[in-house]
Amino acid sequence: MKFYKAALLLVLGFYACEVKAQNADQPAPKYDQHKVFNPMFYPERGGEFRSASGAPGSKYWQNRADYKLDVTLDTAKHRIEGSTLITYTNNSPDALGFLWLQVDQNIYKEDSRAEATSNVSGGRFANKSYTKGAEIKSVYIINKGKTLKADYLITDTRMQIKLKDSLRAAGSKLQIKIEYGFDVPEYGTDRMGRQHTKNGWIYEIAQWYPRVEVYDDVTGWNTIPYLGASEFYLEYGNFDYTITAPASLVVAGSGELLNPAEVLSPTSINRLAEARKSDQTVTIKDSTDILHNNDYPKKPTLTWHFLCKNARDVAWAASKAFIWDAARINLPSGKKALAQSVYPVEAKGNDSYGRSTEYVKAAIELYSDKWFEYTYPVATNVAGLVGGMEYPGIVFCGSNNQNGGLWEVTNHEFGHNWFPMIVGSNERKYAWMDEGFNTFINNVDTKVFNKGEYYEKPDQQKSAGYLFSPGAEAIMNVPDVIQEDFLAVAAYEKPALALTILREQVLGEERFDYAFKTYIKRWAFKHPTPWDFFHTMDNAAGEDLSWFWNEWFFTTWxxxxxxxxxxxxxxxxxxxxxxxxxxxxxxxxxxxxxxxxxxxxxxxxxxxxxxxxxxxxxxxxxxxxxxxxxxxxxxxxxxxxxxxxxxxxSGLPIPQGTTAGSVIKAYLDAIGGADKLKNVRDLQTSATGSIQGAEVQLVTRYKMPDKYFQEAMVPSYNNLVVSHVTLNGDSIKAKQVNRDLQLDDVAKKMIKLKSRPFPELDYERINQNISLQPILRVVNGELAYEVDINIGTEIHVHNYYSQKTGLKLKQTIEGANDLSVEFGNYEGINGGIKIPFSIKTIMVGQPIEFKVKETSVNSNPSNEAFK
Missing domain, CATH: 2.60.40.10 (Immunoglobulins)
Structure with missing residues (x-):
């Protein structure tokens, strides 16, 4: 799933990162080559089930679960009722005296273990309201022609079925029939739920049936409870399922729709046939069809019948509010699939879901060409309440996404069809094996999609303070153990960066790509462990990478x-x-x-x-x-x-006669001269940047002598204000995501430091605290002077001015929240002064470049603009 960082905020305008001054005393090296290049990294040798080369062993096995599901959606009660018939095959060498199933709807009960372990302040996976969970009406075992009531026990999100006769090894089968129901929660831990739109409810239904837990050769039964952050580990099988719903609803589900003639109008069938032959998006149902509400067979209810083969799960969505469009997917083998999107009228238009099917088609085709061919007949993007969640052949993405944000989340969720839908890793334990691998291939995809339309060259030096923050946790941890504000790093960003560095800096693209594709091919529709991945990459690339795996995945080095x-x-x-x-x-x-x-x-x-x-x-x-x-x-x-x-x-000394004062004067002259700058009574800039495809707007206002305002907002998240800082006389206030911040004296001094548009004008009066370093520095390939300014004993400012142009290139501030900002593209504005139109910094651990779009000088903004 897409992890929209809960800590989407700016600290005093910019994200705090670790900054060290070049002239600071260097600490003694911590490095120890004996720890890095440790010959005892791999814990054990290969065996019959899993070979030392990383491939499945000669006697590798896994069990199988096939499902026949029949449910009804009651839109009046927001409720699902139905039954499941599971055919379970025990391919293991062990006789099984009991079975374990997942009952994930129980996470929404008020007395669930997940609720008990959620922070009182809430969070992404905390319940917003409660249901009765999965209401199990009956459980039967069908074996050897006999149907018997099952002896079962439900513990939180797990069900144990105790068998009268053990299920024998090596291919024996039995069936489990369960009748059940549940109320659809409005907010389902950002994995399912329902959203109200002006044309009706959108239902996104997942974790909607009891599912067999995995029994494997590693731990036997995998019974980690569902607490929210940890996702799923599931067996493969075929899913034959039906959904009965009011006839006015469009239903989209994993796999192939088997009965289109029974549930679609002739018009929709014809348009769908056209879409299957078109590389351009074809509308199946538009807003006019929704308004007329008559483009469906005239019956009270319709039953939609789907089949999804060789999958580990299925999900579906339903709404009478859906606009529906589709296009053809061209696969490397010559096979065709269908890309489609369903979304409410509120999300239409080319800035939003009007391009969704284009994105779906591109993502599937690019991944198929690069890594492994897509295996499902349809790929459906659903716009609704869920911010980003993946299932075989269908994904749920937030309906408020736009432009690059929509590409980013669509590309990410469909990347999950490779990890973990095709390569079936254990998400309950190893989130990085799906989220991290997926984030890595997302980045490869984005670089080439539409000639890099949404690609932004990363700056990993700027990300380092976030990836390796003081509270960092190792990647190799169970997701529920990793703190929520660091999960985005440990599960997504850091493992993705590890693979990028391995590909680009250690192995080279050719060796890496061959090894990575070997891993996917070996473990397609199987259950790899981290060691299977490590061994495969070592063997297929021809490199002992144990040192790399150890430092990246097991430590916080x-x-x-x-x-x-x-x-x-x-x-x-x-x-x-x-x-x-x-x-x-x-x-x-x-x-x-x-x-x-x-x-x-x-x-x-x-x-x-x-x-x-x-x-x-x-x-x-x-x-x-x-x-x-x-x-x-x-x-x-x-x-x-x-x-x-x-x-x-550089080793180059500064030219003789150069002083801190002369450097600062050269800078002031380069941007217009001190006299002109002193005539600036007020200044306002509006800038935009982008993080994870989402536009961030930054407004900054200065009014002499003592007023300052800065606000960062994400329009696509309902105009979410992530940072708000004001200074008005002696009053200093700061908010993060509508939460007031308590500022200490150092933080207040840092805000005051930022509150003047040209702080160098004030340096004369603190001259005794200014020093010029004797050696030229290098900033992005340009020689620069470093001028250091100490504000008391708590704040140390390091300014870097170009030796060639005099312009300020960079500033780092050491204090309560260290800052690092780079400046570029100086342009003239009103009054003959120059300001940087490019501002590079860090926000939520990601490099961001704000580009100034509008400016105003001496416009006399009202005092209300500084609240």
Whole structure:
């Protein structure tokens, strides 16, 4: 599912990240090569069930569950009633004296274990209201021609059925028949529920029948309770199911609709046939059809019949409010499938679900071409209450998504048809094996979709403070153990970045892609463990990656590579250079260094991670012919280095006679001159940026001498205000997502520091606290002066000004909440002054570039604009 970060907020306008000043005393290296390159990482050898190469063993087995489901949707009562007939096949070598089933609707009971373990402040997976859960009316066992009442016990979200006669091994079968019902919750832990629209309710129905737990060769029965964050682990089988509902409803479900002639009008059937032949989106039902409410067989109810083969689950949606459109999916084998979308009129239009089917089609085709062919006949995107959730052949996405946000969530949810729908990993234990792998292939997809329409080049250095925050938890943890505000990192972002680095920096795309496709092919419709994945990648890529798996997945180690020194043999630059780098933290990764000489020549050096087998320091020769102007580690910011300040080394002293005052004056002159800047009585800017495809709007206002306002808002989330900061005289207030923040003195000082549009005008009066570093720094490949400003003992500001243009390139602030901001694309505005129209920073752990769209100077905004 898509994890929309609950911590979608800005800290004092920007997300807090770890910042270290370049001139700070460097800590002693923490690195120990013996811990990284440990020969005892793999715990055991392969066996008959799972081989040491990572492939299924010669005697690998898994059980099977086939379902016949028949239910009725009562829209007056918002209720499901029906029955399931499960045919269970025991392919294991063990006789089974009891069976375990999941009864997931019980999570919505007031006395559920999930409710008892939810924070009092709520959260994404906490219940908003309660139901009676799954109301089990009867349970029968059908075996050897006999039907007997089952001896069963329900414990929270699990049902144990005790068998009179054990189910024998090696292919024996029995059937379980259950009659049940449940009330559909309005909010179902963001996985199911119902949404009211002006044309009727939208029902998104999932976890809607008792499901057999997995019995495997690893732990036997997998009976971890359903608490919300942990998703599912399910057996494969065929699903033959019917939904009876009022005739005016459109029903969309996993798999193929078997009886279109019984539930669709001739017009809809003809349009659907046209869509199956079209690469362009074809409307099946539009808003006019909804308004007329007569485009369906004239009966009180209709029964929709679906079949989904070789799946681990099914889900469905129903509404009379659905607009419905579709298009053809072209698969690599020549087979065709159908992409379709159903959504309310509130979500129509090309900025929203009008492009949904285009997105569905593109996602399925790209994944099929790159990794493994899509296996279901239909791919359906449902717009409704659920923010983002995946099921075989059907996904639920929030109806408020637009543009890049809609592509991002649609692409993500359909990526799950590969992980875990095709590769059936255990989501209850290893969320990263579906969420992380899926996020990784999402990023590969987005880079090429529509020539990169929504692609934004990542800056992993800026993400490092979020990925490796002080409260970081290791990836290899059960999802329910990982704190909710870090789950997005541990399950999604960090494992996805690990695979990206493995693909681009360690193995190369060709080796990685072959190994990854080998893993998918080996474990399609099977149940891999993490060790099966690790062994497969090692063997298929031809690399012992145990060091990589250990540091990324089992630890919270950090990365800090730095350039320590550059020297010249016999102090003669024409003889080349010796460059010394060091590893200051515990993680080891390859090193890429870009080098520029004073004569203008440039070069790049790539070093493998194995250099760090020798210790925390490495010196290598570089065939330069003149003095090196500067060298930079990881110039493209592909690695999550927590301290990028030490990644560049110039060794060049500042020109003689340069002072902090002259640098600041050069900056003020470059943006218009002190006299013009002092005439700015007020300034307002409106900027936009994008995170996870969602647009963020940032409005900043200054009014001299003591008024400041900054607000960040996400329009596609019902104009969600994620950050609001105001300063009005002595009054300082801050909110995050409508929650007041308690600010300490340091935080208030930091807001005051940000509250003036040109703070350099005030530096004269604190001159005794300003210093200029004696060595030129390197900021994004440009030589810069570093001017340090100390505000008391708590706040330390580091400003970097271009030696060439005088413009401010970057600012870092060390204080209660460290900030790092980069400035660029200076443009002139009213009054002949210049401001940066590009502002790069971190928000919710993601790099974001705000681009200024509107400005106003001396417009005399009212004092009401600063509340």
């Amino acid at each position: 950090k990365l800090d590579q730095g350039i320590k020194d550059i020297t010249y043999p016999d102090n003669d630059a024409s003889k080349g250079a010796m460059i010394t780098i060091e590893n200051l933290e515990e993680m080891a990764l390859p090193v890429t260094i870009s080098i520029k000489e004073e004569n203008g020549k440039t070069g790049t050096v790539k070093l493998p991670a194995e250099i760090w087998q020798r210790g925390d320091t490495w010196t290598f020769p570089y065939k330069s012919t003149s003095k090196i102007a500067y060298a930079t580690i990881d110039p493209d910011h592909t690695l999550p280095d927590i301290n990028p300040e030490n990644n560049s080394y």
